[in-house]
Amino acid sequence: MASKSLKNLTAPLSGNNPVIVQILGICSALAVTVQLKPAIVMGLSVMVVTAFSNLVMSLLRNGVPSRIRIIVQLVVIATLVILVDQVLKAFVYDVSKQLSVYVGLIITNCIVMGRVEAFALQNKPWDSFLDGIGNGLGYASILVIIAFFRELFGSGTLFGFRVIPESLYLAEGGFYSNCGLMLFPPMALIIVGCIIWAHRSFNKDLQEK
Amino acid sequence: MKFNTNSNTYIIIYSVVMVVIVAVLLAVAALGLAPRQQENMLNEKKTQIVKALGEDPATVAYDSVISKAVILDASGAVVSEDVKEVFAALNDLKGSFAAGRFPLFVANTGVVVPLYGAGLWGPIWGYIALGTDMNTVKGIVLDHSGETPGLGAEITTPKHQAMYPGKTVYEGDAIVGVTLKKGGADKNNPHEVDAITGGTKTSDGVTAMISDCLNYYKPYFDAARAAATVEAESNTVNE
Numbered sequence: 001m002a003s004k005s006l007k008n009l010t011a012p013l014s015g016n017n018p019v020i021v022q023i024l025g026i027c028s029a030l031a032v033t034v035q036l037k038p039a040i041v042m043g044l045s046v047m048v049v050t051a052f053s054n055l056v057m058s059l060l061r062n063g064v065p066s067r068i069r070i071i072v073q074l075v076v077i078a079t080l081v082i083l084v085d086q087v088l089k090a091f092v093y094d095v096s097k098q099l100s101v102y103v104g105l106i107i108t109n110c111i112v113m114g115r116v117e118a119f120a121l122q123n124k125p126w127d128s129f130l131d132g133i134g135n136g137l138g139y140a141s142i143l144v145i146i147a148f149f150r151e152l153f154g155s156g157t158l159f160g161f162r163v164i165p166e167s168l169y170l171a172e173g174g175f176y177s178n179c180g181l182m183l184f185p186p187m188a189l190i191i192v193g194c195i196i197w198a199h200r201s202f203n204k205d206l207q208e209k
Numbered sequence: 210m211k212f213n214t215n216s217n218t219y220i221i222i223y224s225v226v227m228v229v230i231v232a233v234l235l236a237v238a239a240l241g242l243a244p245r246q247q248e249n250m251l252n253e254k255k256t257q258i259v260k261a262l263g264e265d266p267a268t269v270a271y272d273s274v275i276s277k278a279v280i281l282d283a284s285g286a287v288v289s290e291d292v293k294e295v296f297a298a299l300n301d302l303k304g305s306f307a308a309g310r311f312p313l314f315v316a317n318t319g320v321v322v323p324l325y326g327a328g329l330w331g332p333i334w335g336y337i338a339l340g341t342d343m344n345t346v347k348g349i350v351l352d353h354s355g356e357t358p359g360l361g362a363e364i365t366t367p368k369h370q371a372m373y374p375g376k377t378v379y380e381g382d383a384i385v386g387v388t389l390k391k392g393g394a395d396k397n398n399p400h401e402v403d404a405i406t407g408g409t410k411t412s413d414g415v416t417a418m419i420s421d422c423l424n425y426y427k428p429y430f431d432a433a434r435a436a437a438t439v440e441a442e443s444n445t446v447n448e
Contacts, residue, residue: 034358065220072227079231083238090242093249155359180407183359 008131012138019142020196021206024110029143029192030185031102036159038098039147043140045084045103050112051132053077054120058128061121073116081106111135146191154182254299258314258321261336263348263374274316281311285428299323311425319347322426326418329410331355337419343430346387349373351415361411372402384427386420
């Protein structure tokens with residue numbers, strides 16, 4: 001049982017990753033990955049929301065009228081997202097300013113409702129909670145990978161610290177300039193594509209025949 | 210299962226209970242966290258005002274540099290000196306400007322003017338500090354809600370904001386502000402700084418914002434400059 005519970009946590013990290021295998025949550029993966037710091041906070045916020053919405057919905061699963069279950073899910077998720085937003089505003093104000101509207105948009109993240117509908121309504125609270133944590137982490141890990149490349153090649157920095165020396169830049173007499181395309185959302189999509197490509201060539205069972 | 214979870218009565222009772230619980234929960238959270246959130250917002254404004262004056266907010270307190278906060282009317286006369294009212298006016302700066310209420314922070318070393326304008330994607334705002342001559346820029350703080358990261362959003366970087374101090378905003382008797390010049394500023398022009406490469410629309414927005422907002426305060430600046438000239442002249446006479 002313990003190993004089965006653990007599998008709920010680890011499966012979404014690679015083999016059943018929400019972003020690169022289930023192709024969910026792509027929209028926000030494009031929006032908040034220009035820099036690493038907001039990507040990490042966004043990943044953690046989504047993790048909190050998926051974990052607790054899974055937990056709450058799993059606790060409620062026997063009492064929820066199936067005809068209005070989607071509305072109930074939406075109410076639970078929206079409540080959690082508003083709470084996360086309020087807490088961020090009260091305790092890490094500068095980060096919440098950076099994420100601005102994207103915290104509110106966690107509500108529309110397909111991963112959250114997808115996991116509630118597909119997992120939490122059929123499983124016990126603890127398993128559902130772990131599944132939520134796992135999917136949140138799986139999402140966060142992809143965000144961090146994308147943000148790493150976009151910030152490094154788009155701005156020459158990591159976490160806001162300069163990695164590529166100023167002296168190499170064209171403006172300072174060097175040969176290097178930042179890749180402007182990296183700063184735009186389409187590049188995130190291309191990076192997601194590259195990650196999926198690399199991931200599938202290592203995990204042959206995921207390849208479609 | 211005791212209940213038929215698909216009966217209409219059950220569904221209606223379920224929804225009502227759910228909505229009430231959620232409403233109570235959110236109301237408690239919002240009320241409980243509101244003081245902290247407002248304090249954060251107030252602190253951020255104070256920090257930016259101190260920063261605009263070229264001081265380090267980590268070591269210099271707002272109260273030690275700003276001697277008074279006032280609201281001016283269109284003729285430059287003080288209509289309020291209530292600090293709370295001034296900060297309330299900052300919360301809706303666009304509306305305050307439209308209503309002819311212009312908040313201003315007076316420091317011993319100059320004044321801080323709040324700015325509000327339009328960037329490429331959304332609003333931009335900030336604070337600009339002028340020296341006691343009401344002409345020389347002491348510093349600027351710029352912020353935005355949704356400019357393109359790496360391009361327009363570069364206006365928030367220290368590198369960009371470091372170009373402003375020492376520039377002047379008066380050309381003769383007119384306020385021209387500081388222009389963000391595409392292709393690089395003319396070093397001999399005291400009213401120009403470099404625009405953001407790839408952020409032309411945002412740069413134009415900042416240019417317009419600085420000149421528009423400073424012109425709201427022109428009567429006050431003119432009066433202060435006239436007073437300074439008179440004082441300087443009377444000093445010469447006395448000597």
